[in-house]
Amino acid sequence: MEKNKNILGISYSTRLIGLAVLSSNHLVDYSVKLYKEKWSPAKCEKIKQTLQSCVEDYNIEEIVLSIPAQFSQIPAFGEINECINSFAKDKGIPISYQNRKMIMTLCLDKEKKNKQGFMRSLVFFFPELARYYEKERRNRKMYYVKVFEAIGFALLQSQVNKTRRQQGKG
Secondary structure (H helix, E strand, O other): OOOOOEEEEEEEOOOEEEEEEEEOOEEEEEEEEEOOOOOOHHHHHHHHHHHHHHHHHHOOOEEEEEEOOHHHOOHHHHHHHHHHHHHHHHHOOOEEEEEHHHHHHHOOOOOOOOHHHHHHHHHHHOHHHHHHHHHHHHOOOOOOHHHHHHHHHHHHHHHHHHHHHHOOOO
16 A cells, blocks of 8 residues: 655745645645745745755655646746746656645635635644634735645645545556
């Protein structure tokens, strides 16, 4: 029987990158990184350094990325996506993609299927996220939502992998 993979979930915008490491459905680590500068090869290198430390520290075997909404796919999104993809390819780590709308399937029945309901649902599964949820509620601009999304993407991919193993598709 194939073991569970250590998954790195990533949710990004042009300035923020949420990262989450999941192993056997256990949340191992999570953070949000801010990259204020405009797109450049140096910004890509900073992102790759962050990813490299995750891969080394947690023996990452799969990366799962959000698929940005069509309207938000400005050139900078494509550049960040390409940066992450080239890193994964260089390291031989497979990349999967999850649709942003799919994370709403993680909402508990009692919650609305929106960002607030999604974040409250994740706090139920991972109580250590409660302080980030409370901070996010007080923020005028969404900051920690990238971490919650990254966790959601990793959790969804973990479920997909489990289903594949059960069906014998590895």
